[in-house]
Amino acid sequence: xxxxxxxxxxxxxxxxxxxxxxxxxxxxxxxxxxxxxxxxxxxxxxxxxxxxxxxxxxxxxxxxxxxxxxxxxxxxxxxxxxxxxxxxxxxxxxxxxxxxxxxxxxxxxxxxxxxxxxxxxxxxxxxxxxxxxxxxxxxxxxxxxxxxxxxxxxxxxxxxxxxxxxxxxxxxxxxxxxxxxxxxxxxxxxxxxxxxxxxxxxxxxxxxxxxxxxxxxxxxxxxxxxxxxxxxxxxxxxxxxxxxxxxxxxxxxxxxxxxxxxxxxxxxxxxxxxxxxxxxxxxxxxxxxxxxxxxxxxxxxxxxxxxxxxxxxxxxxxxxxxxxxxxxxxxxxxxxxxxxxxxxxxxxxxxxxxxxxxxxxxxxxxxxxxxxxxxxxxxxxxxxxxxxxxxxxxxxxxxxxxxxxxxxxxxxxxxxxxxxxxxxxxxxxxxxxxxxxxxxxxxxxxxxxxxxxxxxxxxxxxxxxxxxxxxxxxxxxxxxxxxxxxxxxxxxxxxxxxxxxxxxxxxxxxxxxxxxxxxxxxxxxxxxxxxxxxxxxxxxxxxxxxxxxxxxxxxxxxxxxxxxxxxxxxxxxxxxxxxxxxxxxxxxxxxxxxxxxxxxxxxxxxxxx
Numbered sequence: 001x002x003x004x005x006x007x008x009x010x011x012x013x014x015x016x017x018x019x020x021x022x023x024x025x026x027x028x029x030x031x032x033x034x035x036x037x038x039x040x041x042x043x044x045x046x047x048x049x050x051x052x053x054x055x056x057x058x059x060x061x062x063x064x065x066x067x068x069x070x071x072x073x074x075x076x077x078x079x080x081x082x083x084x085x086x087x088x089x090x091x092x093x094x095x096x097x098x099x100x101x102x103x104x105x106x107x108x109x110x111x112x113x114x115x116x117x118x119x120x121x122x123x124x125x126x127x128x129x130x131x132x133x134x135x136x137x138x139x140x141x142x143x144x145x146x147x148x149x150x151x152x153x154x155x156x157x158x159x160x161x162x163x164x165x166x167x168x169x170x171x172x173x174x175x176x177x178x179x180x181x182x183x184x185x186x187x188x189x190x191x192x193x194x195x196x197x198x199x200x201x202x203x204x205x206x207x208x209x210x211x212x213x214x215x216x217x218x219x220x221x222x223x224x225x226x227x228x229x230x231x232x233x234x235x236x237x238x239x240x241x242x243x244x245x246x247x248x249x250x251x252x253x254x255x256x257x258x259x260x261x262x263x264x265x266x267x268x269x270x271x272x273x274x275x276x277x278x279x280x281x282x283x284x285x286x287x288x289x290x291x292x293x294x295x296x297x298x299x300x301x302x303x304x305x306x307x308x309x310x311x312x313x314x315x316x317x318x319x320x321x322x323x324x325x326x327x328x329x330x331x332x333x334x335x336x337x338x339x340x341x342x343x344x345x346x347x348x349x350x351x352x353x354x355x356x357x358x359x360x361x362x363x364x365x366x367x368x369x370x371x372x373x374x375x376x377x378x379x380x381x382x383x384x385x386x387x388x389x390x391x392x393x394x395x396x397x398x399x400x401x402x403x404x405x406x407x408x409x410x411x412x413x414x415x416x417x418x419x420x421x422x423x424x425x426x427x428x429x430x431x432x433x434x435x436x437x438x439x440x441x442x443x444x445x446x447x448x449x450x451x452x453x454x455x456x457x458x459x460x461x462x463x464x465x466x467x468x469x470x471x472x473x474x475x476x477x478x479x480x481x482x483x484x485x486x487x488x489x490x491x492x493x494x495x496x497x498x499x500x501x502x503x504x505x506x507x508x509x510x511x512x513x514x515x516x517x518x519x520x521x522x523x524x525x526x527x528x529x530x531x532x533x534x535x536x537x538x539x540x541x542x543x544x545x546x547x548x549x550x551x552x553x554x555x556x557x558x559x560x561x562x563x564x565x566x567x568x569x570x571x572x573x574x575x576x577x578x579x580x581x582x583x584x585x586x587x588x589x590x591x592x593x594x595x596x597x598x599x600x601x602x603x604x605x606x607x608x609x
Contacts, residue, residue, distance in 0.1 A: 023560075031142075033134030034560045038141050039120035040452060046112025047441065048527065050148060054103035055520050057096045064088045066506075066513035068495035082160065093494040094163040095181050101166025102151065102189070106196060109299040109437045111144050111203075114238075117302055117444050118207050118231040120452065124551035125225050127216025127568060129561045132209040136202050143199035150192040154185040162189035165492060167288055170263035170281040174255040177269065187256065190249045197246045204235035204242075216550070218570035222326075223596070225549050225574040226319060229326050230305025233333045234298050240337065241294040248287035255279070282347050289340035296433050297336045300400075301329065303440020304371060307393040309574075310443045311375055313547045314390040315382030316592055318575040318607060321374040328367035328374075335364040345413045346420050354413035361411035365404070372401055383578070383592075385545075388463030389446035395471050396439035402475075403432025406482060421492075424485025427478045435474045442466075442526070448551070449533065450544055455556035456537030457544065462529040466522055473519030477512050484508055548595050549574050571599045572606050579607065 032038060060079075063072060071086035082092035119137065123130050131137045154161035163181020164172035172178050173186055211224075211232045224232075251262040255276075263284045264276035312319040319325065341349060341357035349357075375397045384390065406428040409415045419425065449458050489502055496502040543552040550570070554562050576594035579587050587594045587601065600606060 031138060033130070033138050034558075035119045035123050035131050035134070035137060036452070036558055038137050039116050041141050042112060042115030042119060042144070043445075043452075045145060045148060046108055046115055050103050050107040050112065053152070054100050054108055055523065057100040057103075059516060059520055060088070061093055061096045061100070062513040062516045064093060064494065066510040068497055088494075090494045091163065091180050092160060094165070094492060095161045095185070097492055098162050098164060098166055098168075098181070098189075099151070099155070102162075102193075104434065105166060105295065105299070106193070107144075107148060107151070109434065109441075110295070111196070111200060113299065113437060113441050114231065114234060114302050115141070115144065115203060116441075117227070117306060117448075118203070118235070120448060121227055121551060122207055122210050122231055123214070124451070124554060124562060125228050125549050125574075126211060126214060127219055127550050127570065128210060128214035129563075129567070131206050132214060133206055136206050140199045140203035140206065143195050143202070147192045147196040147199060150188050150195065154188040154192075157183075157185050157188075159183040159185060161185040167292070168252070169288075170252070170255070170284050171267060174252055174263050174281075175267065175269075175274075176256055187253070190253050190256075194246060194249050197242045197249075200238055200242055204238040207231055207235040208239070216567045216570060222323075223570055223573045225305075226308040226322070226325055226329075227302075227305040229329055230301045230308075233329050234301045237294045237298050237301075237333050237336065241291045241298075244287055245291035248284055248291075251287075252284070282344070285344050285347060286340070289343045290337070292343065293340045294336045296429070297332055299433050299437045300440075301332065303396060303437045303443075304329070306440045306444040306447075307375065307396050308371075308378075309549070310389045310393045310447050311378050312575050312577060313447070313545050314385040314387065314393070315378050316385070316577050317378055317382045318577055318579075319374070320377040321370070322573070322575065324370055325374055328370040331367035332364060335360060335367070339364060339411075342411050342413070342416070345416045351413070358411060358413045362408065365408065365411075368400075368404055372397060372404075387446070387460060388458070388467055389443045391464070391467045391471075392439045392443035392446065395467065396436050396443065399431045399439060399474065400436045402479075403428055403430075403436065407432060419485050421490055422485035423481045423489050423491055426491055427481035427485060430478050430481075431474075435478070442470075445530070447545065449530075449537075450540055450556075451551055451554075453534050453537070454558060455539045455542070456533050457540045458533045458537060459529050462525055466526045466529065469522035469525075470519055473515045473522060476515030477519065480508050480512055484512075546591075546593050548576055548593050550596060553595070553597060568597045570596045572596055576607070 028034075029037065032041070056078075060075065063070075063075075069087060072083075072088075073086055075083035075088050076086040079088065079092055082089045119131070122128070159180040161181065162168065162173070162185045163179065164186065168186070168189065172182055173190075176183050176186070211228060215224075251260070254260040255262055255264055259275075261276040261279035263281050264274075264279040267274040267276050308319055308325060339357060339361045341353065342361045345354055345357075379394070406424070409419065410425060410428055446458055446463055450456060484505055487502070487505060489496060489505060496505075539556070542556055545552075550568055553568050555564060572594065574596055576587070576596075578592045579594055581587060581601070581604070586592055587604065588598070
């Protein structure tokens with residue numbers, strides 16, 4: 001493939017720019033156009049702030065599920081009038097579920113994960129000074145910030161925030177008078193999501209243009225690390241699918257405020273026939289899930305790329321099946337756009353169409369399995385360095401496989417009917433998407449923390465404690481949930497005391513809630529380790545993991561432009577670990593890795609498995 005050189009930047013002019021234009025606090029830390037600072041902004045806001053709020057909400061409604069009707073002072077303190085005498089009101093339960101799902105799927109796992117690592121790694125790993133447009137990059141973050149503020153402000157409304165599930169199905173979302181959570185809180189949800197989608201699109205366009213146009217000399221597409229391939233394809237999926245959700249949100253706003261009937265028809269409220277005719281809530285389902293299923297891969301593909309990189313570095317082996325991994329990423333991107341109907345098997349879908357969606361859903365298991373087998377083969381007989389980043393990477397493979405197996409049940413139109421809208425679905429997508437993506441995110445933070453914070457290292461022992469409590473706790477929450485779902489317990493119910501057949505499952509709800517509290521508490525260890533390491537962390541060597549990729553050639557002290565002089569030239573692919581010559585000696589004596597900047601030796605072949 002042709003390579004666009006990024007060596008035409010006048011390095012002397014760049015140095016002069018750094019010398020003569022001193023940054024103020026505002027331009028450096030707030031309205032920064034430096035991709036590294038914007039990465040940290042996404043990390044702090046998207047992961048730490050929004051993640052903490054989302055997890056806190058999940059603990060509140062898990063306590064309600066475990067001990068229905070019980071009085072808790074924490075309910076009264078946090079929920080106010082929605083928890084009279086410490087007993088949670090039914091209306092706020094659905095609101096908590098709705099905002100929790102929205103925050104975790106979109107604000108944490110989409111922008112928090114992609115925004116952090118795409119911004120941090122794309123310019124560094126392809127050999128670019130910065131993103132294609134620093135201003136658009138800054139604008140993308142601040143639009144994300146505004147969307148977060150609008151979403152959180154809905155929590156303080158008199159009628160409460162949006163309450164229709166994170167999917168916001170009509171008619172609850174289309175009729176402002178339907179319930180308390182259908183009023184102004186729903187309007188703010190729609191406005192926040194419209195701004196969020198605009199932010200995501202601006203960011204995604206920037207990522208795509210940067211990868212295509214700003215690769216350094218020698219950095220062909222087949223020499224890119226798998227992280228970059230994952231971020232690149234994720235951005236393309238977002239550009240294709242997010243506008244569809246934007247259209248659904250705009251049509252919902254029109255139904256709510258301007259009397260249209262895109263998603264409404266034959267609505268009765270207290271015996272009164274409303275004027276809405278001709279619309280269909282199923283149309284909204286199609287629009288939502290056309291984004292909703294690619295969204296799963298917008299969340300998980302960056303984690304897959306991170307895990308591929310971390311595993312190769314810490315197994316001291318070339319990633320197994322590099323080209324197959326790229327092919328599987330591309331196949332997942334294509335297939336993810338034609339499987340949305342498996343969310344709608346019980347919506348009255350034609351059985352033949354259901355069989356088509358079953359086929360495409362099961363087909364996507366093939367590229368997913370390719371990735372899983374390649375990760376396992378990369379680990380096989382490797383010289384494993386079991387640091388926290390590697391443990392979270394291995395944990396991600398475990399949860400991805402575990403959650404993926406249950407996807408076979410949900411992807412079959414006949415089997416899905418039995419467990420649709422039960423806790424089985426929640427268990428499936430939390431493992432395969434939620435926990436797996438979070439593990440990838442943790443792996444990335446532990447691995448690239450020295451890049452983010454000028455060579456500082458996170459405490460390894462605290463990282464081990466964080467991993468093991470999180471790993472055991474995550475399975476403790478979601479593994480029993482499969483059995484609760486197979487027993488028929490429906491999702492989003494405030495309590496199940498009206499169904500005597502579920503009484504014997506109450507102890508399992510208590511068990512899952514206890515594990516949830518323990519797992520959430522373990523994240524405080526991570527937060528403490530993160531914050532402490534920023535200020536007091538030990539400064540490691542420039543390349544602490546002995547990796548081959550370009551980001552480890554930058555100086556530890558951050559400069560806007562990444563490299564003080566000429567941008568390094570690339571001569572080989574990103575995974576030359578433990579490579580030997582014809583004499584069975586390392587290419588660089590005494591060193592089991594060869595950086596991408598080292599030219600090929602005479603008669604040396606470039607390996608790309």
